[in-house]
Every structure is written in C-alpha cells, then in structure tokens.
Amino acid sequence: MAILACYSDTESGRAAIRRGLAEAHKSQDSLLVANLEKGPLTDDQLGIDLDTLMDFGVPVRILPPTQTVHDAADFVLQAEQEHAVSLIVLGLRKRSRVGKLLMGSIAQRILIEADCPVLAVKAKD
Template sequence: MAETQQAEGPAATPVPAATAGGGSTRVIVVGYSAKPEGRAALARALAEARARDAEVVVVHTSPDAELADLRAELAASGVPHELKEAADALDPAEELITTADARDAEFIVIGLRKRSPVGKLLLGSNAQRVLLDAACPVLAVKAESA
C-alpha cells in the first residue's frame, strides 16, 4: 500500500502518496459546495478520477457543519483526495485556478446552475471566471433537474 503524506492547509486531509514507479500523480481539481451543482461536480470529478487513476483536490466553501458528510463521501469513494478550504468564500474561482496551477491539474470540474436572463447579463460569476482564466481545461457539469 502507498505511504500517506499530509496535505497542506488548515482544512486538508491526508492523501495517498504517488504510486510506486516514480510517476507523478494525476490531479483533478473540483469546486464543491453543498448545492446541487456542487454535488454534481464532485460526483463527476470522482468518476473521472476513477477512470483516470487520478487524485481529486476538492476546493470547498462548505461550513463546518457540512464537512463531516463531505469527508465521509470522499472516504467512501476510495479515490485519493485532498480537501482544501477556499480562503475567500466569496471568490472561490481564484482558489480553484491557483490550486490547479500549483498542482499541475489535468483539468478543473465545476458545477453550473441555471441563471435567469438578468443573471446572464451580470458577468462575474465564478464559473465564468474559471472557464475564461484557467490555464487547464475546464469540465462544466449541470446538476440533474428535479
């Protein structure tokens, strides 16, 4: 079994080290909130990580009360992961972009929500910023309709 290394940051969790053979670990960064679009992004990131034998770095804006559920879901997934709290909950886009750059991520997964016509006029959404400013590819997923 691979050794465990301590991830960085105050809200980080341990993650398995890179696999034997000296290869670097593939990384997928995902933006998470407890909203439907955040849950959809996490589900897709975990599926992609399984398919690609990759680690998931979850950048979250969840309050402490919701972290236990998130940690349990990540642990149950069996996917190597790091949990990272966004330093500025009002600007998680910057944290996603910075984390993806620092970890040389293959891509970022974000969730999208439906916006009203007026909302579409108000530029500056976090999703739009990630789509336009990220150096790596971005996979945008929608939450399933109720």
C-alpha cells in the same frame, strides 16, 4: 496530476463532486475538492464516503477556503497552478441575465482563465 472538483452546497456543486470522482477513478488520478463555501466541509455534505474512496484507490483531499483569496474563481485558479491540475470540474446552474450582470460569473472566469481543460456539469432536474 489531479482532478479538481469545485464544491458548493448546491445540487450542481454535488454533481461536480460526483463527476470529479468518476473522472479521477477513470484516469487513476487523485481528486482535489475546492471548498467554495465559507465553513469546513464534511463527508455528509459531499455525499461520499472518503474512506471507501481511498480503498478504491481514489485519494481525495479537501482544500479549505483560504483567508488570503476572497474570490472563489481566484481560489480555484490558484489551486490549479499549485497542485498541477489536469482537469477542473465545476457545476453550473441557470441564472437570469440580471443575475449574471449583478453577481458576475465564477464559472465564466474559470472557463476563460484556466490553463487546463474545464468540464462543466449540471445537476439533474
């Protein structure tokens, strides 16, 4: 089994990575990082040292964005099915009602449609 953390280049995205790491370490699972950004992801962006994590027994694998799935929620839900995920960790941020109406909510779709538990975290102010 694996923990799937959803990364976006925001404070809430980095909070999801930190919490995903804690959950993976606690349950002795591997950590999958769903890169929701368009480009490749580096250790510096994540704010973690992947080599150090491997030494502590937390295998980390970054799932690159796919060309076939254009929606971030679909990407996360597909990764959940393909990698036998036991927990999804995602970051939340406050949005206005109009923002939710116009842009939809990736987090809401994941919360509703995921087959495994979903842990939503907020960045510290």
